[in-house]
Amino acid sequence: MSRPLHAPPQRPYYIEAPAYRRTSAGIRVMHLLCHLLNRSGHDAWLYPTAATNPLWHTPILTPQLAQQHAQAGRQPITVYPEVIPGNPRHGGSVVRYLLNRPGLIGGDAEFPASDLIFAYTQHLLPAGENPEHVLFMPPIDSSIFHNRDNPHEEQRQGWLMYPGRHAAALEERQELAARCTLITSTWPASPQEMAEVLRRSERVFCFESTSIALEAVLCGCPATILPSPLFNGTPLGIEELGTHGLAFDDTPQALQDAIAGIPIAQEKYAAAESRFWDQLEVFIRDTQAMPYTPVAASRPEQSIAQKNAPIQHWLDQRQLGEAQSRLIAQRLEAHAPCAPRIDFIVLPGTDPSAARTTLHSLKAQGYPHVGIHIAPSTDVDALNALATQSAAQWLCFVQAGTKLTPAGITHLALELMDAPGCRAACADEIVHEPTGEISTLLRPDFNLDMLLSWPAGMARHWFFRRDAFLEAGGFDAAFAGAREFALLLRLIETGGLAGLGHVHEPLFIAAPRRLPTTRTKWPPSKGTCAPAATSRRSWTPACPAATACCTGTRRSPWCPSSWPRTSRPWRSAACAPSARRPATRTTKSCGRPARRAATTWCCSAMASPSCRRAGSTRCSTMRCGPRWASWAPSCCARTAPSSTRAWCWGCAARRSILSWAPM
Template sequence: MMNKKFKYPYLITAPGYIESSLGIQVMHRLCHLINQHGGEAYVVSSLTNPEWNTPQLTIEKYNEYKESGKVFIAIYPEIESGNPLEAPVCVRYMLNKEGVMNGNNIDAGEDDLFFFYRQEFAENEANANLLMISTYDLSVFCDDVAEKDLDLLYLNRVPRNAVDFSTLPENIKVLSMKQPLSLNELAKVLKRGRVMYSYESSGTCALAGLCGCPVVARVALGYEKYAITEHTSKDVGNADVAWDDSPQELERVKANLYKYKEFFEGLESVSNQQIFTFLDITQDKAQDFYDSNYKENVVRWVEQQTLSPERVALVSKNINELVSPQTIYVCIYDSSKSWHAVLTTLESLLPVNRMYSRLNCIVFTDEKYTLSKDFDSWVSLHETTKLSATIKDITIEQCFNWLQYVRAGVTFIADRFFSAMCYLNKVSEYSAIYPDKIFINDSDELESAFLPNFSIDYFLGYPHAFFVGCFFHQSIFRDNIFYNEVLPDSFDFDILIRVVTEKGNSSIGHFPEPLLISDSKKELNIDSSKIEQLVGRYLSEKGYVNSLILHNASGGCRIVYGHNKDLPKISIIVIDNGNVSLLQRCVMGVLEKSKYTHYEVLILSCYTEIEENRYWLEEVSKIDPNRIKVILSPYQESRARLNNIAANQASGDYLLLLDVAVFPVHDEWLENLVNHCLRDDVGCVGSKVINLNKKIYSAGMVLGLNGVGESPFLGSDYLAPGYMHRLAIEQNYSALPLLCLLVKRSVYQYVGGVDESLAEGYLADIDLSLKIRDAGYLSVWTPYSIVATDLSPEKNDRNNEACSEQERAIYHKWGDIIANDPAYNKNLSLTRDYRIEKYIRPRELSLEPQRLPRIMLFSGGCNPIEIYRLDEPFYKMRYNGMVEGAVASDSLVISDFLQTKPDVIITQNYIQSRKIIDFKSMKDCFSIYDMNYYESRNFDDSKNKKEYLNKIKENLASFDRVIVGAEALAEQYGRVHHDIQVLPTYLPHFWNDLALKGRGSDKPRVGCITLDLSDEDIELVSNVIRDFFHHVTWVFLGAYPPKLKPFIHEYHRYHGFTHYPQQLASLNLDFAIAPLADNHANRARSNIRLLEFGICGIPVICSDVLCYKGSLSVNAVKNRYKDWSSAMSQYIHDVDSARKVGAVLKSEVQENWMLNQKNLEIIKKIWLPR
């Protein structure tokens, strides 16, 4: 059983286990140690050590990880390139320097973790993580043989022909991987060794020392990189080696051989500490990946959506100035008899009350509390026994417009309450309104509860989701039925179901924003018998006196209606697709697995020319001619056409459209569909479709998901409850697929059947469902009718793909409901079902004095230029109430666009131009392309320049404006677009919050950020780096040419933009260099690197190129050695003066180059059409 702390598994790639390779042993041993310490690890290897706990990874286990989306950690030795296991988290275990063993480039990702077996392998890397794993058995490798009679030579990476054997003793014994020895055999040889010559640093040298055999270090011409050095000896506790084979040198080394044993005896405790550090770091990395990609980060989502105090104040002012603003009473039930819980709720409402005086509270409690002055003017205390009487009194006195009921301990999200007040002051058609909420789950984590618009079937099946935080209109309390004999424990549910019973489904509204945070265990703790009683009362009122209420495994209710009607005849329609085996399985499954027997089967076929099909159709029709009918068509017809033909010839009152690739898996599948379809308000009912691996193939359809629509929960376990139990509860969807759909024949005919002009099948399914909905009928999906298929689910991938004509037609016909599916929620993603949309969505504040300009950005949120130029300016403007809108990923679908209804769309990817054309065909909007680079080789090549410009012109034709970050770009592209604007790049305010350390090293620390530098840029200063090696400490963040490695003192890996600001600040630089070659590409750059250094107070020496010209206090030099050298010397000899320049630069950046209000106004002006 895996330790809960180490919950993410490890997959370790390694060659097959052999005792003659220390590196291979280490990889296998690491797997063993992870498992020994309570983790879960597998080796990807052909052979393992049977004495170690190293299970081999099976293809089944790997597929389980991949298909489930489970986060796992791959550990690759340095001989492995890339990420062959496609792991979410990669660890590089450096058992040698990169490329030494295989000559390969590791091709690591920027998020990869690095661990080094020895310090020498880390070279100049700063803050290197070490992981030294000993595989040596000191009882085997020990000096217990007195007679030393062998001279040894160790060869592995150095070939024999590189060794001058004339300089070695005669009859020397060669230890080579070509003739590998077992560990026991190797120990016996080493114990007899007088001396071992080695041309390379290796673990075998340490084993020789343990066995009392001194090692003589040699260097082979051309293989110097493998040689033993004084530095490598540090990795075995400074145990010495001989630098020649003179008797005096050998005696010196023999006297120190004891250090090997001391080192390896102490290594075990060091190794244990390092393995735990390794586990902590790698598990934290995997948890971060899970949190970013899978876990709902509800707190961050709420923070992103928060309104500024200024915007809240403006909205509050407008509400208070209404002719008759709504008065709201919040009733707080002290169910836990806790003043702390009551106070938590009241304090969360305090900022709302201070800005909106028409908010009042009643606390229903049996305890004696004293209210402080913060609350005594708007909060009153009443006994719980007087709940009904109190509500009656305030209704008669007309004290309120809306009453809300919550349990003490609930925390209101203040600015969401202001949004709710806007909503409540606008609507008048509802008797009750339920909000979205955030629950604290059993693990004390926050999880969203984002609900659909009112769904009667979902409500009856899982009422807990709806009643928490409900608002009730005062008009309903004029009727005694709404508060007589209502108990505090179930007040909100009782009132809500009475409203549904008396006023109907259309009287229930939905406020689609999370209004409060609540403990789900407390809020949902209503006795199941009480729920059964209230739901039963509703069913009786609706005439279902024989109904049954059953409870499912997920805690929800299942309704069996017990209809007082004759069971209708069902016409089951199956369309032959030419595959007779599928047809047999489908039809015979119906005949053999249907407890409901009042049906006929209509088989429509266009494949009579296939003898096997024709023969089987003839035979099956003989089984029961009254029940099984075969309809043959001489022509190839569409599925839609054949369904309509069958519907006209069917004799049943209900049609079951059954895909030929689908078959029943239990005998109640059909009667569970009929259970709902007999209801007067239902038009069609759909089944849960699973594949042969018991995974979800189809579970209803979410409109707008990954295009026009798609099934949610694809690939989930068929018994999983799903988000808010939506995979386990009967509910109403806006659209259902025709895989297994029961529909009233009269309704089918009324809406005109399936649209035969829609060749793309799933579009016809959606169109039929929406026509049924438009006719006033419900579509019900039930998880209790399960059918199966061996089809593979096909997720729509519409990224960078233009709409088809038929899709465009569906969008035009049904665009509003596709973009705002009432069975889904606007806060949930349209590219990842039932995940909170991590990108910004517009906030609806209907009482703002004027509609804010609405902007939609395409941004992946990972590229620093997108963050600087798009994301951060938008977030800041939105917070300040300057604009509204959305930030969406590059996988944006048209439904996102239709939902946001932007006035302006902005992207940095002109590949999106096809999407922009689609968008503008749906809704007119202003489109902007933010351009920040160009390909210099095309401008330098006069032959291709014209062709390149024409291509750019074509790509930009769909944009109304082009924004560039530099004048050089504006000049170059002025000929390809009619509206080009220059907009500088500004620094977000998170750069102001960095923790800067004091500088005080002996030599100046000089930094260079190479993240976006070319080899040409770095070559400009390569001689400067070399010549000033002894005068400064060179600190590089990012890669550099290998030839500079001897001169770089510290190398820091880039950990991604999220960590970059603090990473830069932590380098503690005295000054920095920013070299750029003077070429087209660099002239068009922004000065952002200077701004980053500047905000950290780091003085800069930079190339005197166009992009770095301006008013900033930097030392710009010509790209000549003497100028760079002179500037370096100046700063080295007067660091204090340099620091003063850095302080001036910081002040300039803070004053002119931050995203302050002045610069936001500049951005807004350029972003909006004139």
């Protein structure tokens, strides 16, 4: 059959897909769609992503290439999976490829009428849509996952369990988990190793409709899908493959029926592979005929996307590769008894969808020893009750709507395994502003002065060892608005700074915590945790005139002048008074003597001459510049040569600490 040499160009496909991960069937399908469209003679690209399959033809779309297409009049077709909300790429022709129930694990539950809907299986296709718009793409490589010439067929032994996103299965079915070998996102490390394990095993237990169940059936191993919140009783692909080879309860009869159905499932899968090419032709035919309506991104959106690009690229590069995943899996397997169990307690918010976002993010983590609990309220007694009931070694309290980076918990767990004396630990964060802009919150190792000067950034999303949490009495109802801050201060009072750790990896993606800008009255109320803590440490409160010494937007009711000399962050003579005045000497600013002897001075006395000038509010360290002038109170702006690496309290409050003198 002859083909024309100069055929008219077809419209290109731009496909949105996360970084390639072998363990995610949905991600594999999106990457495979790009590969197969290219194999079919069409042009398809993936939007920039951190990882692709090197064995597939999945090129990355660049801005230069997109601009060339626009100049040539090639109207792209944008393909989104159902988990992507809205139209973030501003595509003029949008195709929604439903790989799961819309809104179940993210994205919108309904779509604009202009979007063309295709579904992975028949039962996912919304009512009223074209019944031909089913694109069932068998995601499993049957050249790897098969049971041909299996020498272990007659001597299979051992059970497997894959909890997947239902991490609570390990706690709910402890006896079953004790009998099974656990499949994780990092073990087995390759498809070949997974197929070999399945060809040796008797059965596998799952808790959702997952491709691992189908991989097991193709390898001759029956799969049992047990009830869970993630499984509604209907496996994906039931119209295309049926339920052959699957059991839905742990009974001998269900197991026998599943074993008897394995040959039928293997035949149906081979037929589905052949049928796919006809479905792909329908996909190409109908998408190429779509109308194109240009959607211009607004300038603020373009500006935000440009600002976020470097940080987003940095996050994408922190995805675990195959070699890293293999090494991590080996280490976790070798030190399985020491692997920390972490319980996340999700605090409810006003938006019901926010909790689903956090749950989906937690369930997508590759670390198996994670428990998830939804708090009935933010009441301190309810949170303490959940902590008491927990069987985990570590506790973390997160607000609904907070997301986690893909490998963050794994990094944290590896660090905690090597820190048996750790009582509490924090990690770095990504701050997601309401405008859509993101920024980094890269904390240093634990620093008491920073904790006191900026509790909103330094005292949230801590991981507390459960026994230390309970020994300290849990959260204090008197400080319900600063639960973690007050608890950290109590831990410091009882055990000092020992055992307070920091993991140098971004873990949470969360909205910033807003603090009131009103000045706190003096003397502080009994419900103010920091002055209460300082009084228990015999740190005398500052004089009334020193209440102007504040930490930017947080008007702190205590002053550095009342801290022990060893806790002050400045080390320069320019920041201290030229002649250190004894504490009994009366200062001109307040007319009252300081209350401690030989170790503290009034705040006004500590300020340099340039700081004491009337109306002086600019940080003179030349590290924050005039941008933060309004945040540096006049009595706190320090003057120091750049070589001293000093900083001012205004910088601390605005998260602009570039460096500080070591303690």
